[in-house]
């Protein structure tokens with residue numbers, strides 16, 4: 001399914017648009033007035049039984065609890081981590097399941113657009129300023145070429161932006177985080193072999209996500225004959241940043257290298273000479289470990305296709321809420 005950016009219907013005059021970026025862990029809400037996003041709040045999904053409950057709590061938190069209160073949004077645009085194929089949405093890494101029309105009615109909205117979260121991130125790319133992204137390695141974007149987007153968070157989101165006529169773009173809604181993870185070294189093969197003992201299918205998401213970072217750490221520890229400690233993704237990253245645990249260091253190194261492999265695969269598949277954007281909550285937290293990692297090397301090292309990939313720039317998205325920029329685009333604000 002694709003979202004066409006072209007029809008830029010004006011926002012409902014005088015009433016903001018309720019926007020939400022619902023991941024497997026965090027639900028980020030805000031209100032868009034024209035180009036401005038305001039009253040942003042981050043709620044933990046686990047604290048709410050349903051998407052309506054979280055949205056209702058948000059509206060109460062910003063003083064808009066009462067239906068009909070002045071300033072209450074009449075339209076909504078939500079980005080969700082999971083496939084959007086019809087009125088019923090089941091999220092991939094969360095128990096929330098909902099009907100778009102029922103949520104629209106429950107929140108008293110006249111219209112509600114729901115798109116995949118990485119479709120929203122892809123739609124944000126034309127709106128990103130230079131300070132909203134950090135380039136990793138060399139290369140320069142080719143004007144009017146396809147752009148690729150991927151991002152590890154609770155899961156691994158993947159999308160692409162395809163140029164059309166008259167400066168119009170189409171954002172892809174695939175499930176590319178679930179492609180099969182391929183190894184590029186004996187050590188990676190051993191890790192994936194170890195993970196196959198636990199997972200029927202070792203997808204990219206099984207290693208390139210918060211839980212994936214823990215999976216890498218666990219597999220590496222086990223391969224070296226050490227029982228892994230019960231660590232959270234943040235603890236694995238923190239131990240790697242401090243250098244206090246060699247298996248955490250190796251897990252983060254392998255995470256960055258495998259992300260390069262998957263980013264290069266995506267760039268080859270889409271012909272993404274407009275650049276590859278890495279979004280999601282995890283990579284910005286890895287700081288210089290990512291900058292100095294084997295990400296870019298693994299991105300480019302595709303044998304005879306090295307010369308195709310070397311000019312393709314890779315960026316980390318540093319904007320805190322890129323999905324909101326994309327939702328503004330999808331909702332047709334200016």
Ligand SMILES: Nc1ncnc2c1ncn2[C@@H]1O[C@H](COP(=O)(O)OP(=O)(O)OP(=O)(O)O)[C@@H](O)[C@H]1O
Pocket residue numbers: 022023024025026027081093117152153154155156157209210211213232233234235237238280281282285
């Ligand atoms: N410092 C850290 N280092 C590494 N991983 C972290 C860190 N802090 C949180 N995480 C992990 O990041 C993941 C959440 O990522 P993100 O903030 O992008 O959430 P999300 O938007 O809910 O995810 P998604 O959209 O992929 O479902 C969780 O798995 C969490 O454990």
